[in-house]
Amino acid sequence: MEKQKDIQLYINGEFVNAAEGKTFENVNPFSGKTINLVAEGTKEDIDRAVSAAKRAFKEEWAGIKVSERLRYIYKIAELIDEHIDEIAPLESLDTGLPISQTKNMVARAAENFRFYARMVETRLIGEAYQADGDFLNYTIHKPVGIAGLITPWNAPFMLETWKIAPALATGNAVILKPAEWSPITANKLAEIIHKAGLPNGVFNVVHGYGETAGASLVAHPDVQLISFTGETTTGSEIMRNGAASLKRVSMELGGKSPIIVFEDAEMERALDACIWGIFSFNGERCTANSRLFLHENIYDQFVEALKKRVSQIVVGNPLDKKTEVGPLIHLKHYENVKRYIKIAKEEGAEVFSAALPDECKDGHYISPTLLLSARNHMRIAQEEIFGPVLTVMKFKTEEEVIEKANDCRYGLAGYVWTNNIQRGHRVAQALESGMLWINSQNVRDLRIPFGGSKQSGIGREGGHYAFEFYTETQVIHLALNQHPIPQFGKAGMKEKEE
Numbered sequence: 001m002e003k004q005k006d007i008q009l010y011i012n013g014e015f016v017n018a019a020e021g022k023t024f025e026n027v028n029p030f031s032g033k034t035i036n037l038v039a040e041g042t043k044e045d046i047d048r049a050v051s052a053a054k055r056a057f058k059e060e061w062a063g064i065k066v067s068e069r070l071r072y073i074y075k076i077a078e079l080i081d082e083h084i085d086e087i088a089p090l091e092s093l094d095t096g097l098p099i100s101q102t103k104n105m106v107a108r109a110a111e112n113f114r115f116y117a118r119m120v121e122t123r124l125i126g127e128a129y130q131a132d133g134d135f136l137n138y139t140i141h142k143p144v145g146i147a148g149l150i151t152p153w154n155a156p157f158m159l160e161t162w163k164i165a166p167a168l169a170t171g172n173a174v175i176l177k178p179a180e181w182s183p184i185t186a187n188k189l190a191e192i193i194h195k196a197g198l199p200n201g202v203f204n205v206v207h208g209y210g211e212t213a214g215a216s217l218v219a220h221p222d223v224q225l226i227s228f229t230g231e232t233t234t235g236s237e238i239m240r241n242g243a244a245s246l247k248r249v250s251m252e253l254g255g256k257s258p259i260i261v262f263e264d265a266e267m268e269r270a271l272d273a274c275i276w277g278i279f280s281f282n283g284e285r286c287t288a289n290s291r292l293f294l295h296e297n298i299y300d301q302f303v304e305a306l307k308k309r310v311s312q313i314v315v316g317n318p319l320d321k322k323t324e325v326g327p328l329i330h331l332k333h334y335e336n337v338k339r340y341i342k343i344a345k346e347e348g349a350e351v352f353s354a355a356l357p358d359e360c361k362d363g364h365y366i367s368p369t370l371l372l373s374a375r376n377h378m379r380i381a382q383e384e385i386f387g388p389v390l391t392v393m394k395f396k397t398e399e400e401v402i403e404k405a406n407d408c409r410y411g412l413a414g415y416v417w418t419n420n421i422q423r424g425h426r427v428a429q430a431l432e433s434g435m436l437w438i439n440s441q442n443v444r445d446l447r448i449p450f451g452g453s454k455q456s457g458i459g460r461e462g463g464h465y466a467f468e469f470y471t472e473t474q475v476i477h478l479a480l481n482q483h484p485i486p487q488f489g490k491a492g493m494k495e496k497e498e
């Protein structure tokens, strides 16, 4: 499956070439070979997509019955489910993510659509207040209009649908700008949405680079909102560029999430969770537990067990069912992760890496790596590496570990392992992160808010929280009786009459 057909933009219900006719190469991270050419959208294409979305929103989407709108959303979910065996290998081919993991992610993408259809049916609700018997005041939620969605390459299909589903289900028209390193499944989604029969122009995909296609979407005055997932620095640039047109923004950004293991934790389960949390998705996971804090009494024992397990992780071809860790997405990213391993040595950490199998010598592989005896001030403990690399530190007391865990600019997730209930809650509540798990890996409940604090994000997606972002809340005040109205300008008239 090395070669795939070339990819076009999807605008106004048609697959089209980019206005300037340019394309870029899409590379297989396993072999380094070109998979296909991708239409390179620019400002003109964004303008075309926005015009199409505006017309579709006004004439075909905003006004249709909610039940009819949701029928499309359920249909998209059904079609994704039917195509899992086609989409998952394409995602693995394009990103290097192991097939066993992309299969789950594609199933989750279908669930994203089903979930938001159900949420709109049951939870897109307003409030009503009766004020002193004089007024009925109530709120309704209307779609905002044209939603610009900008997404990363690290779990592309799932993360795209995590935004598209609530945006469409609440009645917005959408322009998706997928990451340039992982365009294939976004194109597949366009095909599926086309097949579901969504009115032309309601959903559009413009491939291209962030600095051109992405920036034009952010700057467009008729796009009311930008939902962005990606790096923190890109997020602040988007906020700057969106300021002129006063964009509503949702930001899901980077992380450097701590996992804290106390001496009373269930060691085997903590170990399983820690390994999965940093090495699944090739370590390219925003909520990865990339900073491990071990209590000093269990440090040696835990590190020994980690080394043993890390050496046995199956690194290989992402299309092989047995593979647990595949190649990183792109040569540039590979070089960046490699650079951090060099930095670790310079900073005085001990580097432990498993050996790479022969078949992996040419791809963008980083073997699962531990950076041991690290200190919290080191760059390897503060910066997001975004690869299969775990920074390991030691702590003595609860207070000390809370302080260290919080001494970081990110605040996305956190994981606490202890069998002491009070301590579990106490530490979780003290951590400055948006999402905490006690005695668990990252297990998701889609009804719960998803997002980070500090430099990991702004706002929350998930559950009904997404409605605050994807809808405009309108309030209607209705007078129920002849309540008093101030009588301006009447005093003079009265005097004249007298």
Ligand SMILES: NC(=O)c1ccc[n+]([C@@H]2O[C@H](COP(=O)([O-])OP(=O)(O)OC[C@H]3O[C@@H](n4cnc5c(N)ncnc54)[C@H](O)[C@@H]3O)[C@@H](O)[C@H]2O)c1
Pocket (backbone or CB within 6 Å): 150, 151, 152, 153, 154, 159, 177, 178, 179, 180, 208, 209, 210, 211, 213, 214, 215, 218, 229, 230, 231, 232, 234, 235, 237, 238, 251, 252, 253, 254, 255, 285, 286, 287, 384, 386, 412, 452, 456, 457
């Ligand atoms: N918090 C979360 O939910 C979450 C989830 C997944 C990934 N992430 C983060 O994403 C990052 C990895 O993804 P990435 O490397 O693709 O991120 P990135 O910021 O490089 O790119 C993300 C998207 O933004 C676009 N872009 C780049 N510059 C732009 C600009 N000036 N204007 C508009 N768009 C622009 C890119 O083309 C891409 O589509 C990591 O930091 C990771 O932690 C966060």
Ligand SMILES: O=C/C=C/C=C(\O)C(=O)O
Pocket (backbone or CB within 6 Å): 154, 155, 159, 162, 284, 285, 286, 287, 444, 450
């Ligand atoms: O790499 C980032 C993973 C993000 C996950 C979600 O957005 C989710 O599980 O809803």
